[in-house]
Amino acid sequence: MPEHTLKFPELAPSGHHKMNWVTGHMPILGQIRRRYEKDKPLLGQRIAISLHLEAKTAVLAELLHIGGADVAITSSNPLTAQDDVAAALSERGVQVHAFRGASDQEFDQLHQRVLDIEPTLIIDDGGELTERLHGSRSALAAQVLGGAEETTTGVLRLKALARQGRLTYPMILVNDADMKHLFDNRYGTGQSTWDGIIRSTNLVVAGKTVVVAGYGWCGRGVADRARGLGARVIVTEVNPVRANEALMDGHQVMTMEQAALLGDYFITVTGNTGVVRQEHFNAMKDGAILANAGHFDVEVDVRALKQLAVATRPGRSSEVTGYEMPDGRVLWLLAEGRLVNLAAGDGHPAEIMDLTFALQALSLEDLLEHPREAGVYPVSPAVDAWVASIRLQSLGITIDELTPEQTAYLGQS
Template identity: 55%
Template sequence: MGTAEPVTPVGQAAEGELRIGWAARSMPVLAGIAERFARERPLDGLRIAACLHVTAETAVLLQVLREGGAEIALAASNPLSTQDDVAAALRERGIAVHARAGADLQTYYRHIHQALDIAPHLVLDDGCDLVNVLHTERVELLGDVVGGCEETTTGIIRLRQMAAEGALRFPVVAVNDTRTKRMVDNRYGTGQSTLDGIIRATNLLLAGRVVVVAGFGFCGRGVADRARGLGARVIVTEVDPVKALEAALQGYQVEPMSRAAELGDVFITVTGNRDVIRAEHFAVMKDGAVLANAGHFDVEIDVRALRELASAVRHGVRPNTDEYVLPDGRRLLLLAEGRVVNLTAAEGHPAAVMDISFSAHALAAAWLVTEGRGLPPGVHDLPSAIDAEIARLELAAAGVTIDTLTPDQERYLRSWRLGS
């Protein structure tokens, strides 16, 4: 399907190596896994196709997989998050990288095809685009695939639908659904990095503003919590009554989007669904309202409807900020073209967060090719013992110690005969 993107300009790889080295300082768990993989070589002779954000943290993960013996080809899961200097550094290390910042949609899918040209045994995905292409356009490669891993809530939604329809042809580990990943990555990582992207793009003071968070899953909880911590008044919108109840009990104002649209100063979508903010919502928003998406795909804010409503569009009023002027003179500010704001307007999650998420990827890949080869096609949880191992390694790296059960306590928990 063609060759990898050229490395330009000269010197970019050196800049990428500096960025990768900085990230690696905050990823001690992956460093420990790399040492283990170098000894045990669990991925020896295996080919891995990955569709992930091309960032310094991803580079650290790929190096761990190489230590385990894998050959790797990488495509970007979002062209606006690609760090070209990191891509250049990875190519210098001998990893096939098919990605460049700002690639159009046609080029984006060409890169995914190029990554799949490796004829993978394992796939690592972030949003299910690679798995989708594999099942629709590259079916001749399915016979060699042992399994895969999925990083995002959006991807898991798509994979579960594939499995329900009998379309998914191999087992996929739901890395996103591990307790450590949901807690640290989805909640704390997304919460911090989303607001980081919004502040970088706008330089707004959030204290005293009304921030509308659409969706109160793990990511939405993190965004709402961080926004409240910065002094914002937070309104949550939800379609799930249980999540809406949780938001209300945590003290958030819960409203339908039709009402929240009139009240908000900043809107953040974190749902994994499309058209969460639509034309009827734009019609009642305040002048200067900010629109940001923290979901994986750029479908949560109906950008096409916004474009059709606008009488003028002023691109780049600030970096990653476009101003849509409505016929009545109101201005709505769209961040990062409606794409995932934390990776487009900022740098994504801190490396310490990705240390946990990518440790799950690395251990899941090794588990799939050793103990998980007999799994049927479908979406599978990572064994809880591996999840607990990641937490223990992270605590040890942070110098944190915890209690252990005494023999009497273990016997008590195993017995139903012992009571008060």
């Protein structure tokens, strides 16, 4: 039996209930699972995974194990591991090293334990495994056949490694696939971010001003859901094209310095550091709520916020902390500035992650069937199209096909 690093193994029954629920709402993975049970396409592989360890992720890890692989998993964020799900997954044949609330040192140790499996394939989120495989565990990198990256932040880190000529194995950029970023980033992040904010605060959104920093696909989703909840939306951007998009989508566009005076909610979705910082805290109104939906906890400058505060106070839930400013204003920070949709919620809906995790599993298969040199690669168009088609099929939706005349007219014959 595999070894595990868990805090509360007795919580497994709750985790099994969660996994069973989402399994029933992930038909694409269900179809892949039926094939994996029979064909075992991953037999002999050792897969290391760093993803937010909640129920949908657990279903993916179990699927890869059913496909024949030895699988070890940890969480890609110290606050996004769900202890009951981790315990349940450990009872389903997957090696689990994860618990909620890990310190920085513990977080690194958990990743090191996952890499002890000596992976031949990886699934990464934010480049956590890749960073170690090119640093403290570089001796293991030579046997890695490749992997898949989940996030915008991770893609940026991989492209930087590739430009520097330092990336030692091929990585498929799942985040950039149409069936990922158009749905997971936009609709998944849009809904789950607000799920986390509303669950932890229990406050109304309608009639308030929401400031969204960043108008990539994730920012679009957050802004669109805010407007749907009745908020006035301000977008801050550094990219003039995206700023024009936000403007023509009906949002106000201004600098964070200007928006700081107006916002009731501030949500960062940029993948960058120091987006909301000291000069902005000094200008915010009493009661402003700060949340981050980007991968790392650096977008809201939490260190500066703590240095400014003269006192802290508890909020409605454990995910809400109030920082009292010298003039008596209180700014409320959610989930310690970490990913609010997972640290204060359950992450993206199951139907959304069904798309992304199907791309992950199929991309690993594609790497085995079509080996590549070290570098970054897009998801195969055939894989993307298959996931899209199966999604429609699962909903009972059919679409038109080109006639022979139309195919010839478009020059595709």
